[in-house]
Amino acid sequence: MEIANKISNAVVAGVKELYGQDIAPESVQLQETRPEFEGNVTLVVFPYVKMSRKRPEDTGQEIGEYLVKQVPDVVARFNVVKGFLNLVIAPAQWIGLLEEINSQERFGFTKPTEESPLVMIEYSSPNTNKPLHLGHVRNNLLGWALANVMEANGNKVVKTNIVNDRGIHICKSMLAWLKWGNGETPESSGKKGDHLIGDYYVAFDKHYREEVKELVAKGMDEEQAKQEAPLIKEAHEMLVKWEQGDPEVRALWRKMNEWVYAGFDETYKALGVGFDKIYYESDTYLEGKEKVEEGLAKGFFYRREDGSVWADLTKEGLDEKLLLRSDGTSVYMTQDIGTAKLRFQDFPIDKMIYVVGNEQNYHFQVLSILLDKLGFKWGKDLVHFSYGMVELPNGKMKSREGTVVDADDLISTMIDDARQMSADKVNKLEDITEAEAKEIARIVGMGALKYFILKVDARKNMLFNPEESIDFNGNTGPFIQYTYARIRSILRKAEAQGIQRPEHLPTNAELSDKEISLIQHLNDFAAVVRQAGNDYNPSCIANYCYELVKEYNQFYHDFSVLKEEDSNKQIVRLALSEAVSKVVRNGLGLLGIEVPERM
RNA sequence: GCCCCUGUAGUUCAAUGGAUAGAACUACGGUUUCCUAAACCGCCAAUCCGGGUUCGAUUCCCGGCGGGGGUACCA
Numbered sequence: 001m002e003i004a005n006k007i008s009n010a011v012v013a014g015v016k017e018l019y020g021q022d023i024a025p026e027s028v029q030l031q032e033t034r035p036e037f038e039g040n041v042t043l044v045v046f047p048y049v050k051m052s053r054k055r056p057e058d059t060g061q062e063i064g065e066y067l068v069k070q071v072p073d074v075v076a077r078f079n080v081v082k083g084f085l086n087l088v089i090a091p092a093q094w095i096g097l098l099e100e101i102n103s104q105e106r107f108g109f110t111k112p113t114e115e116s117p118l119v120m121i122e123y124s125s126p127n128t129n130k131p132l133h134l135g136h137v138r139n140n141l142l143g144w145a146l147a148n149v150m151e152a153n154g155n156k157v158v159k160t161n162i163v164n165d166r167g168i169h170i171c172k173s174m175l176a177w178l179k180w181g182n183g184e185t186p187e188s189s190g191k192k193g194d195h196l197i198g199d200y201y202v203a204f205d206k207h208y209r210e211e212v213k214e215l216v217a218k219g220m221d222e223e224q225a226k227q228e229a230p231l232i233k234e235a236h237e238m239l240v241k242w243e244q245g246d247p248e249v250r251a252l253w254r255k256m257n258e259w260v261y262a263g264f265d266e267t268y269k270a271l272g273v274g275f276d277k278i279y280y281e282s283d284t285y286l287e288g289k290e291k292v293e294e295g296l297a298k299g300f301f302y303r304r305e306d307g308s309v310w311a312d313l314t315k316e317g318l319d320e321k322l323l324l325r326s327d328g329t330s331v332y333m334t335q336d337i338g339t340a341k342l343r344f345q346d347f348p349i350d351k352m353i354y355v356v357g358n359e360q361n362y363h364f365q366v367l368s369i370l371l372d373k374l375g376f377k378w379g380k381d382l383v384h385f386s387y388g389m390v391e392l393p394n395g396k397m398k399s400r401e402g403t404v405v406d407a408d409d410l411i412s413t414m415i416d417d418a419r420q421m422s423a424d425k426v427n428k429l430e431d432i433t434e435a436e437a438k439e440i441a442r443i444v445g446m447g448a449l450k451y452f453i454l455k456v457d458a459r460k461n462m463l464f465n466p467e468e469s470i471d472f473n474g475n476t477g478p479f480i481q482y483t484y485a486r487i488r489s490i491l492r493k494a495e496a497q498g499i500q501r502p503e504h505l506p507t508n509a510e511l512s513d514k515e516i517s518l519i520q521h522l523n524d525f526a527a528v529v530r531q532a533g534n535d536y537n538p539s540c541i542a543n544y545c546y547e548l549v550k551e552y553n554q555f556y557h558d559f560s561v562l563k564e565e566d567s568n569k570q571i572v573r574l575a576l577s578e579a580v581s582k583v584v585r586n587g588l589g590l591l592g593i594e595v596p597e598r599m
Numbered sequence: 600g601c602c603c604c605u606g607u608a609g610u611u612c613a614a615u616g617g618a619u620a621g622a623a624c625u626a627c628g629g630u631u632u633c634c635u636a637a638a639c640c641g642c643c644a645a646u647c648c649g650g651g652u653u654c655g656a657u658u659c660c661c662g663g664c665g666g667g668g669g670u671a672c673c674a
Contacts, residue, residue: 029615029616029617031615031617031618034618034619036618036619037618042617042618044617044618046617046654046655049654050654056654081618082618083617083618083654083655084617084618127674164674167673167674168673168674169673169674306672308671308672310671317602318602319602319670319671320671321671322671322672324672325672326672327672329672331672331673331674332673332674335674357668358603358604358667358668358669359667359668359669360668360669360674361602361603361604361668361669362602362603362668362669362670363669363674365603386604388604388605388667388668389667389668391667395667396667396668421637422637424637425635425636425637429635444637452611455612455613456611456612457612457613459604459605460604460605460612461604461605461666461667461668462611462612463610463611463612465610465611468610468611468624471611471623471624472637473623473624473637473638474622474623474624475611475612475613475622475623475624476623476637478637479623479637479638481637482635482637482638483637483638485635485637486634486635486638487634489634489635490634490635493634494634527615531615539612539613540613543612543613543614543622546613546622546623547613547622550622553638553639554639554640556634556638556639557630557638557639557640560633560634561634562634563633563634577634598635599635599637
């Protein structure tokens with residue numbers, strides 16, 4: 001960055017002196033020089049041809065001459081190809097840059113201060129009637145990664161989760177459990193609590209559909225049958241009892257939710273995600289109603305004849321939106337308003353980020369307007385971090401059709417596969433304990449899963465094929481982890497041999513083009529972290545880590561570190577290796593991917 | 600119908616408006632006396648179609664076509 005700044009400023013001065021025009025330093029377009037040309041940094045000169053009124057080649061020549069004259073310690077020499085001015089940077093600059101990268105443990109990160117804005121990130125937000133699936137996994141990994149990225153960009157971050165713990169869906173599970181459960185518990189069955197509840201949800205649906213089918217066979221039309229089926233009526237009665245605070249229903253609800261939470265906690269732990277503050281819908285939905293009444297009193301909303309409450313957003317180019325049903329019960333929007341109220345009471349939020357799938361884009365557009373009207377200062381600029389769906393080869397995941405990829409199954413499969421993979425390797429580590437092997441399999445298996453999901457642009461839908469297991473070779477987490485482990489091995493051996501990297505690198509050390517290019521890429525890390533924060537998109541970090549490691553790997557076969565005779569070169573290579581391992585560790589760390597010291 | 604997102608090798612993914620659009624997987628062929636072969640190298644292969652803006656468009660704008668999502672008492 002430092003080098004780019006120096007060049008940018010010099011170009012600004014040059015354009016001023018040569019052509020008498022003022023340009024902004026940020027507008028200067030610099031890029032890495034293509035390997036087929038001599039140079040390290042390339043200035044795109046097309047923007048200046050209008051000012052110079054000369055051919056691109058001549059313009060480049062003039063600017064190049066100016067740079068060599070004015071900043072000789074930075075720009076050693078140059079050449080011009082078409083409209084591209086290729087600059088050769090003085091080697092000492094690169095050494096200085098490498099030294100700087102190595103001197104900072106958290107290179108590229110900005111530390112939050114007391115004055116930093118407080119960003120709250122909501123993610124995960126599960127329903128308590130079924131276990132987590134692959135879609136939730138994407139949500140959780142993105143939420144966690146984004147929280148890390150925001151923090152690395154100098155924000156104070158509060159991670160939060162809103163648990164949808166009430167509603168008709170939970171009543172369905174409860175009812176099924178009462179009818180067919182025979183008192184089954186997680187302990188008695190050996191099932192994880194969330195899976196147990198999920199099974200009863202499925203059981204409800206199965207019996208319910210049978211009932212509907214019977215009614216239809218008797219001549220009732222399908223819509224009516226869906227309303228009239230005894231099971232659904234019973235579930236509704238249970239929901240009413242719940243709302244009335246019926247002790248028995250509430251006790252059962254509490255018990256079964258506890259089972260689910262215990263199950264979720266296991267999954268969260270395996271995924272390596274967590275929260276600073278958890279909200280429950282059962283606590284927030286009444287707050288939402290209150291807030292809506294308040295808005296009604298202030299004239300933001302209106303009540304229809306049937307008693308339902310609406311927001312008219314036609315002026316904003318949207319539709320009218322229901323806020324309270326005619327029977328007075330709350331809807332999704334109401335609950336989100338209530339949750340916002342509690343959150344604002346609990347924290348001085350400057351910015352709110354909701355990690356929620358893109359199927360709810362419209363919902364958040366509306367929520368933003370409503371919160372703004374209701375006086376939440378961050379409402380207008382709330383961020384809906386809208387990520388794409390995970391699709392299966394035959395379409396979307398649908399729990400009713402049994403086409404869901406269960407999170408727990410997927411996690412254990414990945415870890416088992418990683419274990420299998422290392423067992424198959426010819427050169428597997430010998431002096432390894434069982435516990436260590438297990439831990440490595442966990443890190444690698446989870447690394448493969450997390451990277452697979454996080455490398456994809458969050459906004460886009462992505463495809464997961466359950467038939468093909470997630471790869472461990474190529475553009476994958478394990479590939480990066482493996483390189484990291486090898487570098488660590490080199491560093492351990494260097495230390496054992498008493499080879500030390502001095503604080504200041506030898507300024508006269510020679511650098512190859514590839515080494516310079518690697519330093520440039522290391523330096524890019526800071527910009528990538530910033531970009532991830534600005535775009536709310538962690539995927540660029542994943543792809544960056546891959547590129548960096550791939551480049552290092554190519555080196556690895558070209559040069560030796562420990563066997564290099566020239567001590568200056570050896571020290572530089574050691575420093576490079578150390579920098580790569582550090583940047584990769586920090587980069588993957590932002591994504592929630594761990595690195596093994598050996599594998 | 601209306602609104603939003605999206606379209607890149609056989610497949611899964613990249614590419615601040617910049618030079619010859621990159622990887623990976625798959626197929627085939629090489630490379631271990633050498634810091635961990637979960638590696639490296641080689642080879643085949645793509646911007647949905649038509650306009651526009653620009654010195655320059657996968658990228659921005661308009662129009663088609665294809666895919667996904669949303670659309671007022673589900674969450």
